[in-house]
Amino acid sequence: MSDSRTRILDAAETLFAETGYEATSPARIARAADVPKGLVFHYFPQKMDVLLTLIDERTEIEESPEEPPPADPAGALRRLADRLPLRASPSMRRILFREADTHRTARDRLTALNHELVHRARRALELALPGSRGDAARLEVAAATFATVLLYQENLFHLTGAHIDPGALADLITRALSLSICVTSTWRPS
Structure with missing residues (x-):
């Protein structure tokens, strides 16, 4: 270039x-x-x-080298959050969120980032929590929640400077999902 x-x-x-x-x-x-x-x-x-x-x-999610399945589901989500592209450039974050209201390309990119983030979060959770694969609905909700909060955080940071710790978010989501899977697998209707 x-x-x-x-x-x-x-x-x-x-x-x-x-x-x-x-x-x-x-x-x-x-x-x-x-x-x-x-x-x-x-x-x-x-x-x-x-x-x-x-x-x-300037708004791609960084590719990561092929890694073995993580034993720590929260760690898998934290690594994903670290690769979120908008963290590298506050200017691009501002542009993307501002222009998404008026320019279809920005809105489409934001939508694609959300879908990609949900997909990667779900895949990371599936690999880290092998018992979760049979519970597609909970995995999808956990992944979508993670993506939504991270993308909202990007916009919130631009507007207020407030910061949500992605590690704490990852811990919260994986603990809730693990508990949900544990309860579901041990409960059997009579």
């Missing part, structure tokens, strides 16, 4: 986060990136292409 393209994206990320997409002109991006305005259009024919590229390139 060229240095100019990276500088343009870095400048756009900063400006979109500070003032929003609508209030940021390509000329302003060019000034902040210290490049000619024509170079912005060379890499990104329309201003929307800058936003789309930022979303596509």
